Amino acid sequence: MASTKLEPFEATPIDSIPSTVNLCRTTFQSQKTKPIAYRLLQLRKLYWGIVDNSDALVEACKKDIGKPSFETYISEIDWCKNDIMFVTKNLAKWMKDESAPDIPLTNSLLNPKIRKEPLGTVLIIGAYNFPVQLSIGPLIGAIAAGCTAVLKPSEVSPASAMVMKRIVETYLDPNAYACANGGVPETSALLNEKWDKIFYTGSASVGTIIAKKAAETLTPVCLELGGRNPAIVTKHADPRLAARRLLWGKFHNAGQVCISQNYIMVERDILPAFIEQIKITMKEFFPKGQKASPDYARIVNNRHFHRIKKMLDETRGKILVGGEMDEAENFIELTIVQVEDIKDSMIVDESFGPLMPLLAVDSVEEAIRNANAVHSTPLGLYPFGNKAETTKILNEVTSGGATVNDAFFHGSIPTLAFGGIGDSGQGAYRGKASFDTFTHRRSVVQTPGWMEKMLDVRYPPYDGKLKKF
Numbered sequence: 001m002a003s004t005k006l007e008p009f010e011a012t013p014i015d016s017i018p019s020t021v022n023l024c025r026t027t028f029q030s031q032k033t034k035p036i037a038y039r040l041l042q043l044r045k046l047y048w049g050i051v052d053n054s055d056a057l058v059e060a061c062k063k064d065i066g067k068p069s070f071e072t073y074i075s076e077i078d079w080c081k082n083d084i085m086f087v088t089k090n091l092a093k094w095m096k097d098e099s100a101p102d103i104p105l106t107n108s109l110l111n112p113k114i115r116k117e118p119l120g121t122v123l124i125i126g127a128y129n130f131p132v133q134l135s136i137g138p139l140i141g142a143i144a145a146g147c148t149a150v151l152k153p154s155e156v157s158p159a160s161a162m163v164m165k166r167i168v169e170t171y172l173d174p175n176a177y178a179c180a181n182g183g184v185p186e187t188s189a190l191l192n193e194k195w196d197k198i199f200y201t202g203s204a205s206v207g208t209i210i211a212k213k214a215a216e217t218l219t220p221v222c223l224e225l226g227g228r229n230p231a232i233v234t235k236h237a238d239p240r241l242a243a244r245r246l247l248w249g250k251f252h253n254a255g256q257v258c259i260s261q262n263y264i265m266v267e268r269d270i271l272p273a274f275i276e277q278i279k280i281t282m283k284e285f286f287p288k289g290q291k292a293s294p295d296y297a298r299i300v301n302n303r304h305f306h307r308i309k310k311m312l313d314e315t316r317g318k319i320l321v322g323g324e325m326d327e328a329e330n331f332i333e334l335t336i337v338q339v340e341d342i343k344d345s346m347i348v349d350e351s352f353g354p355l356m357p358l359l360a361v362d363s364v365e366e367a368i369r370n371a372n373a374v375h376s377t378p379l380g381l382y383p384f385g386n387k388a389e390t391t392k393i394l395n396e397v398t399s400g401g402a403t404v405n406d407a408f409f410h411g412s413i414p415t416l417a418f419g420g421i422g423d424s425g426q427g428a429y430r431g432k433a434s435f436d437t438f439t440h441r442r443s444v445v446q447t448p449g450w451m452e453k454m455l456d457v458r459y460p461p462y463d464g465k466l467k468k469f
């Protein structure tokens, strides 16, 4: 069992970055990381690194973001362990060559295949809110694909970043995998290196910086960006079910979840019943209030506390439930605000915190129009209602992913590809998608020498050859 002691945050020296990347690249070029036995060994070591450091990860997530142990287990530790188990079980199958489908007999003699080849040396940049899952998750895909990798966890969750550094450095091949810690200067130094892919999770504004920098060297990117996700509750929805599920989707991690609903549109007929159920459910979930509850996280730091507080100060909406804050603890109560205007800043901006604006609408059509006007490509979508209504919403509002009649449950399915669309991101990962995102599908044909007579037709002079086809 590894130490549960949390180390103070230490940024990686910037001048060590080029040699670290160079070592990873040399190791990749040595072919060492390509055999399946090597990949499986590294994945198993990573698994045991997480198991051995579980207590430290729980403590670190508590220190960084006040995350309840239960949430750290289900959405960080077990999430990574389950993903590793799924990947190791299926890796041999995924690595197999694929034959080209539906080809004529003559082409089949060329043995056309798709080989699954690792992209090379990759950079993974994590966000702070799920500090373990969002860093280790892509790393699982990189190892499975046979890449070498440098991980850059978020410095905004510093205790977790240090535990992950310990796991990477103690359990994985030090010639192939590294963890570089730090903020903007260290990340900028990493971005000055040449990569074969950059996998980034975080805000769209920083995602733009990453994509621009990557474009200079034509480096491919996977971008997992921000939300502004609508939930729509129609008059045929069950108000108690919708209230319970949407509250779960908002209080988890104190609302610091990219796929949590950013705002809820409720058909006017059902609004009073929905609000009543919200109030009842809040009491059921947190009988002594959220501040006294061990089941409610904190805002990650004072900067984000003030960012969220400012949103609440500036809204023209009316607080229906919540509103309590304590700066000393970075505590913000889950706060339900009724807004009158789709252009309210609570809807237009991503709160990335425990704020839940409600907007009354007259019809499903109005909700769809609003959702498309706020953001044409949100990360998530949550329609509640009967089958015809939820299907209509699903058809007419696009999004990276969606859960019908629930909050962000699609993000809890570890084998389902996860990713955004448009300005909520590009590319996807988790399960097989993690392997795919770090894999090059290389088309290869092999032309036997004995076919030369058959292929003679392709050479000039072409005169008179067309009639042979």
Ligand code: NAD
Pocket (backbone or CB within 6 Å): 125, 126, 127, 128, 129, 130, 134, 152, 153, 154, 155, 156, 182, 183, 184, 187, 188, 201, 202, 203, 204, 206, 207, 209, 223, 224, 225, 226, 227, 257, 258, 259, 350, 352, 379, 420, 424, 425
């Ligand atoms: P962030 O963009 O501030 O930071 C993300 C990473 O980028 C960190 O590792 C950070 O060190 C690095 N970074 C920050 N500024 C940089 C710069 N100028 N140059 C280079 N690197 C820089 O994001 P965050 O605050 O950690 O996370 C919140 C945002 O991320 C929200 O918008 C949320 O919706 C989004 N998010 C998306 C997903 C997803 O899977 N789509 C998951 C979690 C969070």
